[in-house]
């Protein structure tokens with residue numbers, strides 16, 4: 120055991136000294152603790168046990184007492200019960216923290232479980248969540264339908280208007296929440312500007328009243344953008360999408376500073392949104408290590424398809440942060456960068472047809488659903504297969520049903536998540552669908 124610990128320490132040191140790249144880290148993980156005999160496995164083990172043998176009641180009590188606390192580098196955790204802690208999920212969390220440039224990460228059963236926990240530990244009854252007005256449909260529904268039942272108010276405004284944001288930071292606000300790029304329209308929110316505005320307000324507040332900024336990084340993935348580096352407090356994300364990458368498992372995560380970890384683990388333990396190790400494992404073994412190659416390839420295809428769509432008469436708007444015509448292109452170049460500092464505009468695009476009566480979008484998607492080989496009509500995103508969907512009637516139906524928010528999702532808008540097929544094949548299938556309109 121001692122030998123092993125020494126070896127692990129040495130690897131941790133090597134890691135720091137040589138400064139291996141993030142791309143390499145996503146493949147090899149961290150060697151900084153003794154969660155498992157990692158040094159003898161080429162592929163991390165998939166552990167599957169609901170409960171753990173606790174040699175003595177003293178050890179059991181110690182396990183409960185240390186749950187959620189940060190451990191020393193050489194200390195092995197005392198595992199008790201799967202819902203509390205287990206090694207596969209723990210290794211995934213470590214790699215995610217690294218990927219997001221955060222001190223720690225906590226994994227959840229889904230992106231929504233992660234979002235519920237992040238908001239749940241930052242706001243309580245009588246306090247308020249201020250969100251950008253366009254959100255992923257289920258997040259919108261969580262804020263609109265469920266938080267108020269716990270006495271937490273939620274309000275949506277346009278975060279691209281910094282003055283409006285400042286005016287809305289009332290004394291009851293505890294959370295400022297947004298996605299960038301926004302699902303589905305790919306609008307960007309300026310990370311630096313929001314951090315500055317909230318920091319100014321926080322200067323006048325005590326620790327209990329402090330506002331925390333939570334950013335949903337699902338669309339960009341940490342490969343294209345690391346909001347923690349801009350000073351946000353928490354990053355939330357869905358592992359189901361491009362980090363998992365293959366569309367086989369649900370998962371979510373919160374990445375943040377060390378001080379927030381005990382609350383997140385406590386919330387997860389008692390609300391129960393814990394991912395099964397059988398779901399964490401493929402994300403750890405297949406998803407994260409291949410994230411950079413997949414995203415790089417998908418990005419190239421996204422730009423190619425975006426340029427193709429831009430030339431189509433019938434397309435009135437193409438939103439892709441990588442296009443020079445994208446209204447926030449300069450902002451995109453500032454905040455969306457890969458680990459090597461190269462511009463990384465992401466793998467999703469959004470377009471709207473010149474479609475005054477709103478019938479052509481549905482027709483295009485239906486044609487694709489029935490005839491296209493390289494494009495699949497389905498919700499979700501960030502898979503090896505290219506996926507197309509209609510946000511107004513599908514992923515964002517909860518917003519379009521809401522009278523006050525219905526104008527924020529365009530009935531003619533179409534979301535396209537690029538996969539790993541050859542770009543020309545995707546363009547061919549789109550061209551056939553346009554011809555059939």
Ligand SMILES: *Cc1c(COP(=O)(O)O)cnc(C)c1O
Nearest residue numbers: 229230231255302337357359370
């Ligand atoms: C899909 C998605 C989520 C929810 O993730 P699940 O893993 O499906 O719970 C949250 N935010 C965004 C932006 C998403 O696209």
